[in-house]
Amino acid sequence: MNLKGKKVVVGVTGGIAAYKAAELVRVLVREEAEVKVAMTRNATEFVTPLTFQALSGNPVIWEMFGRESGDMEHIAWGQQSDIIVIAPATANFIGKVASGIADDFLSTMLLAATAPVLLCPAMNVKMYENQVVQENMARLRKRGIEIMEPSEGQLACRAEGRGRLPDPGAILEHIKSMLAPKDLVGCKFLVTAGPTIEPIDPVRFITNHSSGKMGFALARAARQRGAEVILVSGPTGLVPPEGTRFFEVRTALEMKDLVLQKAPQCDAVIKAAAVSDYRPKSQAQQKLKKGKQKLTLDLVRNPDILAELGKMKQGPRPVLVGFAAETQDLLANAKKKLKAKNLDMVVANDVSRPDAGFQVDTNAVKLIFKDGRIEELPLMSKEEVANQILDQVKALMEAV
């Protein structure tokens, strides 16, 4: 989901990580959220309000008094926004919120807020581990405030440990999770993603162009909407979406074993992975030396995992969704797969298009159903495609 129409208040407190809040605001604006920024006075020592005004396109507030405005923003901002994100949240600010202190605009706004609150602590590792900070965070969690664990790594004070503000992309994913409709709670999804790799010898293998983006978008969106998600992926290098149970495999045979083991416990299986249909008949134990001009590889068929799931399917669950990656006769080929593999829906994509299919961030798909219905989706982000697919899977699950 993108954040169009969502009102997000970003609170910035006085830690060195305040500079990263600028990138968070930029990312939120790019997602079409309406962003307002409030700062503590100390935060203005690290980054100027002008920076946030320029990035958000809205006035920034850091003073409780002395402003020409009578709009009671300290009340309105916390009650008319969809979410309040405090990033970074210093130990001092966490202590104030935990103790109900309201001695500046940001803490006062928070005390009167009715919107959900996400705190992103960032500080020196010893400060973060300090018992009083831990106790303050425990108190806030008890009151329903969401707190995002800081990342591990080198801190601004050169110490190593947990205390880094998470990357803006990770914070954005957390915000989307908090804002997404939880309409898939109680559902269990199995999603496959990425390529498989079929070894030729210890150095070489056969694979394909799948980046994993489509499958990861599906897993992320399902998780954000409250589902329990198992993600089985070939090697992609992508960061698994927060909260998913992630399994990395290499070969089609490994993927098959895991998928056939997990699928029966799931409500829906969505197979976005680009599974190699063939593998070398034998895998050389040593690196093949280039000698003769010609090298012939004998390839044998890999099992068709989705077709095996189709054969196993006795009743309406799991709902089975496959993809069809085609370069010609898209509908005819996709319909053939829908029937041959006993699917409930097939997502057909023309992978010869430069803006769809492998690697890119967008996709243009046709959703084809067992009852003959076809839904053509315009080109959109893989994240939006994922949510459209999930909407249809939800409808299929509810129909049975």
Ligand code: PMT
């Ligand atoms: O990963 P990205 O870079 O984001 O690219 C996305 C994608 C192009 C990989 C994705 O949108 C897509 O089309 N995935 C399916 C690719 C594929 O293998 O399509 P296919 O038509 O060859 O296979 C049909 C279906 O059977 C697929 O659901 C596939 O997972 C499944 N299959 C195929 C072969 C096999 N041996 N076992 C299978 O389960």
